Amino acid sequence: MLLVLALLLVACSGAGGSTKPPAGVCVRTDASNAVTLTANNLQFSTACIEAFVGKSIVIHFTNQEAAPHDVVVFKDSSKKQELGRSDIVTGPNASTTLTIAPPFPGQYYFECTIHTAMNGSLIVRGEAPAP
Numbered sequence: 001m002l003l004v005l006a007l008l009l010v011a012c013s014g015a016g017g018s019t020k021p022p023a024g025v026c027v028r029t030d031a032s033n034a035v036t037l038t039a040n041n042l043q044f045s046t047a048c049i050e051a052f053v054g055k056s057i058v059i060h061f062t063n064q065e066a067a068p069h070d071v072v073v074f075k076d077s078s079k080k081q082e083l084g085r086s087d088i089v090t091g092p093n094a095s096t097t098l099t100i101a102p103p104f105p106g107q108y109y110f111e112c113t114i115h116t117a118m119n120g121s122l123i124v125r126g127e128a129p130a131p
């Protein structure tokens with residue numbers, strides 16, 4: 001319970017989602033616009049996913065620990081508009097897949113709704129990367 005409160009405090013004290021992540025730290029989707037995301041030690045494996053428009057974005061999510069996690073993508077960190085929600089999975093090594101189709105290029109926001117300190121940016125580029 002204390003841990004949950006601490007995580008909520010951390011989440012509320014951060015500005016969240018409005019800052020651009022530094023270049024070069026994003027995990028890029030592959031040519032089919034799919035990416036693998038894992039959760040362990042109450043953290044996602046990356047705080048930035050970079051995808052491209054024109055094809056649905058597929059997030060293969062694996063929870064490597066016994067704490068339950070999900071992945072929910074929102075338009076921004078206000079969380080008013082939800083673009084997609086995975087199942088809650090409880091590991092170790094439990095997987096689910098989330099498919100979303102953001103309509104426009106831009107910076108979106110994802111988080112674990114159970115531990116909102118687990119969050120990151122989904123950056124959608126305007127064009128598919130050159131093969």
Ligand SMILES: [Cu+2]
Binds near residue numbers: 069070114
């Ligand atoms: Cu979580």
